[in-house]
Amino acid sequence: MDSLDLSLPAPELTVVLCDVESVSGSETALADLVESALSDVPHLSVDRDGDTVVARTSLARAERVVVAGHIDTVLLGDNLPCRVEDGRIHGCGTTDMKSGVAVALRLAAHLPAPNRDVTYVFYDHEEVEAEKNGLGRVARDHADWLAGDFAVLMEPTNARVEGGCQGTLRADVVLRGHRSHSARSWMGDNAVHAAGEVLRRLAAYEAEQVEIDGLVYREGLNAVGISGGVAGNVIPDECVVSVNYRFAPSRSEDEAATVVRDVLDGFDVRVVDSAPGALPGLSHPAAAAFVEMVGREPLPKFGWTDVARFSALGVPAVNYGPGEPSVAHQREEYCDIAPILECEEKMTAWLS
Amino acid sequence: MDSLDLSLPAPELTVVLCDVESVSGSETALADLVESALSDVPHLSVDRDGDTVVARTSLARAERVVVAGHIDTVLLGDNLPCRVEDGRIHGCGTTDMKSGVAVALRLAAHLPAPNRDVTYVFYDHEEVEAEKNGLGRVARDHADWLAGDFAVLMEPTNARVEGGCQGTLRADVVLRGHRSHSARSWMGDNAVHAAGEVLRRLAAYEAEQVEIDGLVYREGLNAVGISGGVAGNVIPDECVVSVNYRFAPSRSEDEAATVVRDVLDGFDVRVVDSAPGALPGLSHPAAAAFVEMVGREPLPKFGWTDVARFSALGVPAVNYGPGEPSVAHQREEYCDIAPILECEEKMTAWLS
Numbered sequence: 001m002d003s004l005d006l007s008l009p010a011p012e013l014t015v016v017l018c019d020v021e022s023v024s025g026s027e028t029a030l031a032d033l034v035e036s037a038l039s040d041v042p043h044l045s046v047d048r049d050g051d052t053v054v055a056r057t058s059l060a061r062a063e064r065v066v067v068a069g070h071i072d073t074v075l076l077g078d079n080l081p082c083r084v085e086d087g088r089i090h091g092c093g094t095t096d097m098k099s100g101v102a103v104a105l106r107l108a109a110h111l112p113a114p115n116r117d118v119t120y121v122f123y124d125h126e127e128v129e130a131e132k133n134g135l136g137r138v139a140r141d142h143a144d145w146l147a148g149d150f151a152v153l154m155e156p157t158n159a160r161v162e163g164g165c166q167g168t169l170r171a172d173v174v175l176r177g178h179r180s181h182s183a184r185s186w187m188g189d190n191a192v193h194a195a196g197e198v199l200r201r202l203a204a205y206e207a208e209q210v211e212i213d214g215l216v217y218r219e220g221l222n223a224v225g226i227s228g229g230v231a232g233n234v235i236p237d238e239c240v241v242s243v244n245y246r247f248a249p250s251r252s253e254d255e256a257a258t259v260v261r262d263v264l265d266g267f268d269v270r271v272v273d274s275a276p277g278a279l280p281g282l283s284h285p286a287a288a289a290f291v292e293m294v295g296r297e298p299l300p301k302f303g304w305t306d307v308a309r310f311s312a313l314g315v316p317a318v319n320y321g322p323g324e325p326s327v328a329h330q331r332e333e334y335c336d337i338a339p340i341l342e343c344e345e346k347m348t349a350w351l352s
Numbered sequence: 353m354d355s356l357d358l359s360l361p362a363p364e365l366t367v368v369l370c371d372v373e374s375v376s377g378s379e380t381a382l383a384d385l386v387e388s389a390l391s392d393v394p395h396l397s398v399d400r401d402g403d404t405v406v407a408r409t410s411l412a413r414a415e416r417v418v419v420a421g422h423i424d425t426v427l428l429g430d431n432l433p434c435r436v437e438d439g440r441i442h443g444c445g446t447t448d449m450k451s452g453v454a455v456a457l458r459l460a461a462h463l464p465a466p467n468r469d470v471t472y473v474f475y476d477h478e479e480v481e482a483e484k485n486g487l488g489r490v491a492r493d494h495a496d497w498l499a500g501d502f503a504v505l506m507e508p509t510n511a512r513v514e515g516g517c518q519g520t521l522r523a524d525v526v527l528r529g530h531r532s533h534s535a536r537s538w539m540g541d542n543a544v545h546a547a548g549e550v551l552r553r554l555a556a557y558e559a560e561q562v563e564i565d566g567l568v569y570r571e572g573l574n575a576v577g578i579s580g581g582v583a584g585n586v587i588p589d590e591c592v593v594s595v596n597y598r599f600a601p602s603r604s605e606d607e608a609a610t611v612v613r614d615v616l617d618g619f620d621v622r623v624v625d626s627a628p629g630a631l632p633g634l635s636h637p638a639a640a641a642f643v644e645m646v647g648r649e650p651l652p653k654f655g656w657t658d659v660a661r662f663s664a665l666g667v668p669a670v671n672y673g674p675g676e677p678s679v680a681h682q683r684e685e686y687c688d689i690a691p692i693l694e695c696e697e698k699m700t701a702w703l704s
Contacts, residue, residue, distance in 0.1 A: 183656065
């Protein structure tokens, strides 16, 4: 294909975008098409870093909003080219998230004078290790490209606003004992038995529900793994309980670590990694207008998404896109046409 | 070497036996030497099965006792040929258990008219998987060769009588739940958390101490392993706690399984394998005489040993040998000369 035709309706454009395969690491062809098409749009200035393309209006509006989507997909499931049937587009990338990218490209091309300045971000490497993430790379190397008052990440949400996202922290709780032959167990000190109290506290812990901007973030503190044992005839001298804490975006990573340490007071708690959440920012005027325009009750986002990268830059962000999240990464991936049209209409109204 | 010289004192014979390498699976050369040497002894009749050699007196005594030892060793630790220094023999097999074998060979050769008929058993494959064990093979194929009123297994015990042995049972306790994304943990059911109560009961369980023939067998019920977990962001749907129960030889395997099931009532307990213990049989006249002659307080044997194979054939058995058990299977393996001489002297007195 030589060029993208941004005059195509968003559903047709979704099909075109999906049929240009762009598994993570192979986004260059699609990024070239996006860059070329946007460079032809007179009201946009375009930047590129790797396979991330950033286009923006410069109308000196009082507010700037960011509309972002990743252009890579998970591995193909033998489900391309796309098949359209009964108002539904089937194929890899339809829901996650080229339907959202299609809407963003349409807005970029067809809104020469939006009521807020808009920065459109099309980025690479979202579906792989965090360190490769194109949005993260741009945040490190060109943070100014992502500046704004509010961001919309067009991940699949069934055309509802899902605000912010919760943070996540992983910690290992390490129990130590002494080995002995299990025929003389009283000579040892059983580290696996010691894990019982850790599990009891985790099971008894009542996770908080934290309300922010009218959204209730429901936290969770769980063992996600446990391992211990040397051999069938040895009293184990070590047991490790892996814990995952999902915390409301009002808490910092340090505060989250303190919660875990308090619950497991007296145990050897080692934080392995953590990522902060993202505040929904729904009290911001641009966000409030957006939510009102979408016209559905906004929901909190529980899972971690790239909105947290915007939040880390001081830009409140929400998830909002036409896709059906439950079919993402599935061989049966699809996206209905109606929410694609609805998203484009709502976003257009918001920016007009 | 062409032949074993059974006129050598037991310590020298120990050195000779150790210097004929016989790692499990490579016992043939040593078994040939043992068979040949015993065949030259006029008061013995000799049988062989694989690399196990059985020799016996047939004096129509009122009692028959079995004296047994394995002729294989664990892998060499670069510690042969033997080195003798300051009354101590260093080298692979010295303690476990060619010093005991040397004593048994000396008794076989030099006691033409023992006060009890004696069956001497020198067997292969003790240091490897149970199904290869030569004593087990003979018990299956020639149980009559092992008939007797009492057995002495000359495993290392520091020249003390260690009576019988405890049984052992392994069971898996399987906890089931439901997976969910850990960001929505309330949609799942955490199988690792459920293991907390299993560990609590195991930690709280007070193992029994069972007295048999004046020996106190101290039981133990322990988690020896635990595993669960799918990924750092998934609520685990399965957790398995591996449990090991060491039980007094007065309990059957079925009774042992009932104890474990009672302690873990309400949980899915799956018995993986078990092996019965061995009663010490110290009330038997031959055993009582043996203990009296050894002249030290007998001890219970906690770990499982091949005495259980005799017990399964209805032959009470004890462990008694010159070796130091704590250096078995170590590169630093050694055996002192004094207990070798003491064992030979005591056994000779008992059988004279």
